[in-house]
Amino acid sequence: AQSVTQLGSHVSVSEGALVLLRCNYSSSVPPYLFWYVQYPNQGLQLLLKYTSAATLVKGINGFEAEFKKSETSFHLTKPSAHMSDAAEYFCAVSRQFRTGGGNKLTFGTGTQLKVEL
């Protein structure tokens, strides 16, 4: 079975400060890892994904994440927070279905990011 653990259900940073959202995964096979963002009353939007290519993945809105196999981590960072980054962030892991080619996502419990002036 695959799982992800997000440390910290709520994170608060000052505008302009570093954003660090933590995600650790558990998987018996090489995982695919994703970060999604959810703004209030909206669906999920993909920020970035790791699919076994480069370990440092750059995404939209200045976010990036580094896959560290030795630490089973995939933490999300952004050098300078902006007010518009306030949202809920979900880390997710996927596996291949035995038939077809889909990727069922298993999500973490989410981290609510608050950005203060």
Added chain:
Amino acid sequence: GAGVSQSPSNKVTEKGKDVELRCDPISGHTALYWYRQSLGQGLEFLIYFQGNSAPDKSGLPSDRFSAERTGGSVSTLTIQRTQQEDSAVYLCASSGTRDRGHEQYFGPGTRLTVT
């Protein structure tokens, strides 16, 4: 182009009633997923459709839940005899299958409230 759309955006129903939730995936996407987002359980996978293959129903919480996908496009999630614990946001996502680890595009969700 158009993204994934879902209807209705909000649904309030009485306990015991049946509800149908609709998902229109991105045109050309062969894979379609349903997830449920609730306060107690977080984001959970429900069911997956891939082309004409039999769906993977392993995430459906009970036999009151069913889903179909007609013509490889639109999908309907049906909940029979709704219970209060069914209250949640139901999210639909679609994806192509060209590459491994393809991304899923999510709709805005249907917020279901069972009173």
